[in-house]
Amino acid sequence: MTAISSVSATQPLVVAKAVTSTQAISNVADSINIPSSPSSVVSLGQDASVIDAQTYTARGLIADPDIAPVWEYTQQDNVSLNMTGNFGSSSSASRFQGLGASLLNQLAQTNQGISQSVIRSTTGRALEPAALAAAQAKLHSTAADNSISLTLKTASGKTVQLTLTSQDNGLAVQAQVSGGELSNDELAALGKMADGFQSAIDGLTQNPPTLKLDALTQFDSNVFASVDLSTRLKLNDDSTQTLELHADADGRSVRMSGAAGDLNMSxxxxxxxILGDSNQQAKALKNYMNQIEAARKRGDGDQQLLSLFEDAFTTLHSHYPGARAAMAPETVNSIKLTDTDHSLLTGLADFSASVSEKSKEGNPARPGELDSFAYDVSQSTQSKGRDPLNRTLVQDQQSHLVASYHKPLNAGQKLDLTTDPKSQNYQYYQVNDQASSKTSIGYEKGALVNASISQSASQSTRISKYVLGHLEEDKTTPLKSSKTQNLLGTLNQALQQDKQAKLGRGVSWLKDTLSSIQDKVLLQSDPARLRS
Incomplete structure (x- = not known):
């Protein structure tokens, strides 16, 4: 592991009063007094332009300006200067502003481990050495209120660990390398990830949060074997938001949990x-975005939570490592797939994805009437037979929506349900939808003998209508549709026509035929549209 200097708490220094502007921070940073040995307290010389001001903690308490913030090390580097500028803020977005990129860049430039923290006493008294050591240890651990951790494993077997943590009275960072010194190529690749790491931090800490994880899933696979991001953030309403991202050559996954609900996908x-070209993947992604949005509207899902779900889905299915054209060989069970095979597949990698809202009681007069939303969607591909002349390929797509919610009797009315019967004028919706699509491809002695698509979609909508608390109507509306398309004749005709065209006998329509088939295999959850 790259060495990090030991901490000494024996050399006290004086700290300037709180700075209140960017220029003041710059002036103070220029006057940092750096002794020759590490210290637990840093001295910031008082500049004439610094304005005396009361400094508040994140919980609104007035901090004593005469009690100096305590630094783990006295060093004038970019990370420490970044922390100096951020420490006066109370929000996670401002505390971590630019800090992830600064930390990663400094490691890439120096190839040296980094550990830095700054802590303000909350007792009105200077911290004793033992209390300071305990506070620093806690701040550097997962016990801190807010933590962001990035772990990179290199193809050569080294591990890079970066952490950023904060709480009301402290801010800390660490960068460590284990398994040997990083090479120049590895350091250069680290530097290239800095902006992407910061983008992920900025998205997660903003209000409302967004997922900007693209750069972390599109890492240089020649240098890095895997990337892991783990975050836990305390929000303004004291709820906790967590995220776990993993990406390597075998797969990608995201798990996120917050006050609104949870999402999980791999x-x-x-x-x-089974991966298609970029056009085929884009078409499939667009279809799935439409399916997710339709489910949100059907189930009255939380728009912000479903937006995060869509972002995660798009990120994990974008920029797969290596283009399809560059893969060699493209095989399932060591069998190379044909263009005909690909036309009957979505072009996306297999996956499973789910999102669910935190259920809540939407009607005080009827606690059993929950407002809830749960949606899951998946794709799996199975193959049988290792003989390229005798084999089968099956791809399944599934989706399921279960939701319940309250609506006013008339659009535009305000719904304000209480235990007062006069407020009990509403409709209670219960939704249960399912959809599936199954593609089957089969060969015997090299000849295509099966090419079919079977799809089904069902929707169940139950609406209970209440007027002044009395049930006036309780109606369930089921919709269901299914169809099977046998494409064997169409494909064999197109394949035969293509053979003749290659012999100079006519024109081939195979490419157009395969393209039209690709539209048919995509999941469709609306029974009415499935019938069309």
Whole structure:
């Protein structure tokens, strides 16, 4: 592990009063007094332009300006200067502003481990050495209110760990390397990830949060074997938001949990043979975005939570490692797939994804009437037979929506349900939808003998209508549709026509035929549209 100097608490220094502007921070940073040995307290010389001001903690308490913030090390580097500017803020977005990129860049430039923290006493008295050591240890641990951790494993077997933590009275960072010294190529690749790391931090700490994880899933696979991001952030309403991201050559996954609900998805990249070209993938992604948005509207889902779900889905299915054209060989069970095979697949990697809102009682007069939303969608591909002349390939797509919610009797009315019967004028919706699509491809002695698509979609909508607390109507509306398309004749005709065209006998329509089939395999959750 790259060495990090030991901490000494024996050399006291004086700290300037709080700075209240960017220029003041710059002036103070220029006057840092750096002794020759590490210290627990840093001295910031008082500049004439610094304005005396009362400094508040994140909980609104007035901090004593005469009690100096305590620094783990006295060093004038970019990370420490970044922390100096951020420490006066109370929000996670401002506390971590630019800090992830600064930390990663400094490690890439110096190839040296980094550990830095700044703590303000909350007792009105200077921290004793033992209390200071305990506070620093806690701040550097997962016990801190807010923590962001990035772990990178290199293809050569080294591990890079970066952490950023904060709480009301402290801010800390660490960067460590284990398994040997990083090479120049590895350091250069680290530097290239700095902006992407910061983008992920900025998205997660903003209000409302967004997922900007693209750069972390699109890492240089020649240098890095895996990337892991773990965050836990305390929000303004005291709720906690967590996220876990993992990406490597075999797959990607995201788990996120917060006050609104949870999302969980994983993408399997081991079966590279089923991946389509960029146009096919874009078409499939657009279809899934439409399916998710339709589910949100059907189930009255939380728009912010479903937006995060869509962002995660798009990120995990974008920029798969290695283009399909560059993969060699493209195989399922060591069998190379044909263009005909690909036309009957979505072009996306296999996956499973789910999102659910935190259920809540939407009607005080009827606690059993929950407002809830849960949606899951998946794709799996199975193959049988290792003989390229005798084999089968099956791809399944599934989706399921279960939701319940309250609506006013008339659009535009305000819904304000209480235990007062006069407020009990509403409709209670209960939704249960399912959809599936199954593609089957089969070969015997090299000849295509099966090419079919079976799809089904069902929707169940139950609406209970209450007027002044009395049930006036309780109606369930089921909708269901299914169809099976046998494409064997169409494909064999197109394949035969293509053979003749290659012999100079006519024109081939195979490419157009395959393109039209790709539209048919995509999941469709609306029974009415499935019938069309």
């Amino acid at each position: 993408v399997d990249l081991k079966n590279a043979a």
